[in-house]
Amino acid sequence: MARTVLVAALVSYSIVIALNVLTVSLPPYGTAVAITGLVLVLVLQLGHSMPGANRAPLRRRVLTLSAQALFSYLPLVVFRAEWGSMAGFLAGSLLLLLPPRVGWSLYAAVGASLLVPTLLEGYSVLDTVYLCQSTLLTGLVTFGLTRLNELVAEVHATRGELAHAAVTEERLRFARDLHDLLGFGLSTITLKSELVHRLIDSNPRRAMAEVEDVLTVSRRALGDVRRVARGFRDMSLEQEISSARSVLAAANIELEARVSAERCSPEADSVLAAVLREAVTNLLRHSQAGHCTIEAGRHGAIARLLVVNDGVRPGYRDPAPDGGSGLSNLEDRVSSIGGRLETGSGGQSTFRLLAEVPAQAGGSWRPLGGEEATVGSSAA
The missing domain is CATH 3.30.565.10 (Histidine kinase-like ATPase, C-terminal domain)
Structure with a gap:
C-alpha cells in the first residue's frame, strides 16, 4: 500500500506538470520532447525512491542526480515557470540520496533557484512565492512518502524476523523445559531400577514397593512432557x-x-x-x-x-x-x-x-x- 501511494503521488505530480506544459503553445515535436522529458524525470525519481537507493555507490548517486538536474532545469528555457515544479522531484531526491547537511542545503538552493525564471517572466510576488513553495512542498512529499515506504518495508522485514525469533525461542524453551523436567525423573527411574535389580532376590517386598515408585515417577515424567508441550511450566x-x-x-x-x-x-x-x-x-x-x-x-x-x-x-x-x-x-x-x-x-x-x-x-x-x-x- 505504501509503495502504491508513493507511485500514485509521483505520477499525479507528473500529470499536473504535463497539463501545465500543454497550456503552452508549442509545435507537436515540442510537446513530444516535453512529455519525453517528463517521463525521464519520473523514471529517475522512481529509481531514487526505491528502497536502498541511498546505499548505492556515491558515484552512481551523483550521476543520476546530475541527469535529473539536467532534465529539471534545461526545459525551463522553453517552458519557464510552467516547468518549475518539476524541480520538486530533484529537491526530494537530494534529501533522499545525500547526507543530511548537504541534502538540506541543496534542497534550499533548489527552491531559491526558481526565483530566476519567475523574475524573468515578471511574475508577481505572490506567484513567485507560490511557485517556490509548491516546488519545496513537492520535494517534502516525495521525501516523506519514500521514507514511509522504506519504513513499512523494514517493519515487514522485522515482523518476519520477530516471528522467526519467536519460533526459535519456543524451541529453546521446549528443549530447556524438557531437560529440566525430565532430567530428574529419568535419573530417579534409573536409580530405582538399579535398586530393584539388587533387591528382587533378597527383598521382593521392598523391590515391589520400589517398582511402584518407578511407575509413579514415570507417570509424572509423562505428565511433565505433556505440560511442556502445552507451555504449562508451573512447578511446586x-x-x-x-x-x-x-x-x-x-x-x-x-x-x-x-x-x-x-x-x-x-x-x-x-x-x-x-x-x-x-x-x-x-x-x-x-x-x-x-x-x-x-x-x-x-x-x-x-x-x-x-x-x-x-x-x-x-x-x-x-x-x-x-x-x-x-x-x-x-x-x-x-x-x-x-x-x-x-x-x-x-x-x-x-x-x-x-x-x-x-x-x-x-x-x-x-x-x-x-x-x-x-x-x-x-x-x-
Missing part, C-alpha cells in the same frame, strides 16, 4: 522437596531440609522448584554424596534456595553429550525474573548452589503462618 517447590526426599532416601543419601513457612509468588516458586530439581539431578549424576542440605525460605523481598552436598569428585566432567546444559538453563530461568544463581565448590569436596529471586516476581504471595518449619532429616 514443596512437591520437589518431597520428591527429593524420596529419591535421596532410595540412594542412601541423608537429607536435611529447612524450609520457611512463608510462600512466595507462583512464578518464583516455580523457578526455585526447577532449580531444586536440577540440583538433585546433578547430585545424583555427578557426585558420590552421602549428605545433602536444602534450605528454602523468604528473606524480606527475596526468595532464597540453598543446596549443599558432599561427595564431589575433583575434576569430574559429565561424559554425556550436552551434559552440562542444566546449570546454563537454570541461569536463564533465574535471570528471566530478575534473580541470580551462584554455583561452585563449598570446600571439603562439597558443592554449593544458591538461587535468589524476587519473592513477588510476576505475582502475589500469601503467608502460611509461623516463622520457620524444619522438615527434618531422613536417611535410608
